Amino acid sequence: MEKIKVKICQGTTCFVMGGEVIKSIHDTLVEKYADKIEIVPVRCLEVCHDADSFSQAPYVYVNDEVVSAATVDKVISVIESKLKNE
Amino acid sequence: MFIDVDCSQIKKFGQNAFGDYFVSKRSDKQERLIAVLSDGLGSGIKANILSCMTSTMLLRFIEEDIPIQKAAQTIMDSLPVCQIRKISYATFSAIDCRSDGNVWVVEEGNPTFLLIRNGEEIALEAKEYTSPKFPDRHLQLYQFKAEVGDRIIFCSDGVTQAGIGTKEYPLGLKREGFLQCVKKCVRDNPEISSTELSTQVIQKALSAEPLEHAGDDISCAVLYFRKPRKALIFTGPPYNKMKDREYCLSFECFAGKKAICGGTTANLVSRELRREIVNLSAVTSGNLPPVAAMEGVDLVTEGILTLTRAAEYLEKEELSHQDAAGQLVDFMLSSDIIEFMVGAMLNQAHYDPSLPIEIEVRRTIIKKIKKLLENKYFKQVVIHYM
Numbered sequence: 123m124e125k126i127k128v129k130i131c132q133g134t135t136c137f138v139m140g141g142e143v144i145k146s147i148h149d150t151l152v153e154k155y156a157d158k159i160e161i162v163p164v165r166c167l168e169v170c171h172d173a174d175s176f177s178q179a180p181y182v183y184v185n186d187e188v189v190s191a192a193t194v195d196k197v198i199s200v201i202e203s204k205l206k207n208e
Numbered sequence: 209m210f211i212d213v214d215c216s217q218i219k220k221f222g223q224n225a226f227g228d229y230f231v232s233k234r235s236d237k238q239e240r241l242i243a244v245l246s247d248g249l250g251s252g253i254k255a256n257i258l259s260c261m262t263s264t265m266l267l268r269f270i271e272e273d274i275p276i277q278k279a280a281q282t283i284m285d286s287l288p289v290c291q292i293r294k295i296s297y298a299t300f301s302a303i304d305c306r307s308d309g310n311v312w313v314v315e316e317g318n319p320t321f322l323l324i325r326n327g328e329e330i331a332l333e334a335k336e337y338t339s340p341k342f343p344d345r346h347l348q349l350y351q352f353k354a355e356v357g358d359r360i361i362f363c364s365d366g367v368t369q370a371g372i373g374t375k376e377y378p379l380g381l382k383r384e385g386f387l388q389c390v391k392k393c394v395r396d397n398p399e400i401s402s403t404e405l406s407t408q409v410i411q412k413a414l415s416a417e418p419l420e421h422a423g424d425d426i427s428c429a430v431l432y433f434r435k436p437r438k439a440l441i442f443t444g445p446p447y448n449k450m451k452d453r454e455y456c457l458s459f460e461c462f463a464g465k466k467a468i469c470g471g472t473t474a475n476l477v478s479r480e481l482r483r484e485i486v487n488l489s490a491v492t493s494g495n496l497p498p499v500a501a502m503e504g505v506d507l508v509t510e511g512i513l514t515l516t517r518a519a520e521y522l523e524k525e526e527l528s529h530q531d532a533a534g535q536l537v538d539f540m541l542s543s544d545i546i547e548f549m550v551g552a553m554l555n556q557a558h559y560d561p562s563l564p565i566e567i568e569v570r571r572t573i574i575k576k577i578k579k580l581l582e583n584k585y586f587k588q589v590v591i592h593y594m
Binding site for chain 2: 131132133134135137138139142163164165166168170171178179
C-alpha cells in the first residue's frame, strides 16, 4: 500500500495562521501509523493565492485533498478517514 | 575595486566614552569613500566631543569637494589650544579614496598610517605643510594609487604607546610593534577582513597594557581594497508571469552567492530551473519557518517573516542567531555587494485582516534592509524591481 502523503504548508500565510502547530501531528501520528503515512512540511502549496476558491489558511494536502482552515484535529480526521477507506 | 572598511576601539580604562572618533562615508554611487579618525585631547566625554567635532567636520569638508589638503589645513589652523597642555585639542588622519584606486591621505599628529601590499609595508613620501598660525602643527599629505589586495591601516597613539613603561615595552608598542602585529595577522590569514584585523590590532595593544587596562583610548581603522564579494537575493514572484523564466535564468547566471527568500519564489525557481527543493527540516527555530536547500542556491528561506526578522537582527546588531533569519544575516554580512531581485507580485492572502500579525509589504522591508546594510554595515546594496 502506498503511504498517504501529508504536505503541511510553511508559506508565510499558513505559517502565521497556525501551519507551524500542525506539524505537531507528526509526533501524534508517526508512532501509530509510521508505515502508512508520510508527513512533509513544504515551502508553499500556493493555495492561498486563490483565496476565492478555498476558504482559509493554513492549508494541508492529504494526498490530493486540500484541507483548508486546517487544525490538528481536522487533519487527523481526514487522514484517518482515508486510512479507513483503503 | 571594493573597499572593506572598519574600525575597532577600546575606551581608556575607567572612562565611559570613547576619546577617539571614527567616521566613514561612501558616496551614493560608490565611486568614493572618505574616512576620518580623530583623537581628542585627554579622554572621556571632553575628548569624545573634540574628536567627534573634528572628524565629522573634516569628513563634511572633504565630502563637499574642498581639496583634502585645504580642508585639513583649515581644521589644523582653527583647532584651539588646550590651556593646560598648550597643544592642539585634537589630532586627525583623513583618507579620500576613489574607485579607480586614487588615494589621498592627510595626517596631523596621529601615528603614520601603514600601507601593506603583498604582506609588506610600502614606504611613501609625504609632502609636509606647517600651520602658519601654529608652527608646532604639521600636516603630512600623501597621494598614491592603491592596488587590489592593499590594506591601509590607521591607529591612534593608544596603539603605538600601549604598554609604555612596562618591562616588555618600555617605550610602548611603537610603530614597529603595530607594523609587526599587522604583518603577522595578514601572513596568518591573507584574506583577513577589516573587522577582524582591526580587532586583532586593538587586542594586541590591550594585551601590552599592565593588567590589560587601556592607558589611553585605543583605535585601529582598516581599509582593505579587494575584489567585491557579491550576493544575490531573489524574493517575490515577478509582476509579469511571462518573465519568470527570464528572471530565473539571470538568477542562475549570477556570479556570486545566491539566496531565495519566499515559498512561491522557491517554487518558481524550482519549476523554471527544474531543481528540487529539499531538506525542509521539520524543526523550526525562533518561530520562523525552517530553511530548505536547492542545488546551486546557498540559502532558501520563507519570505516576509524571515526578512522582517533579519532586519530586526541587523538593527539591533544581534548577529549570532542560528534561525533562518540569522542565517540570512550571515549570508548578507559575508558579502560586500548585495543585490536584491524583488518581485512586485503581491500575495493578497498576506493582507487578510484576520491574520494574527501584520505582514509588512516586501518593498518596504527590503528598503529598510538596504538602509541598514549601507549605513550600519557599510555594504553596497542594489535593488532590482521586477
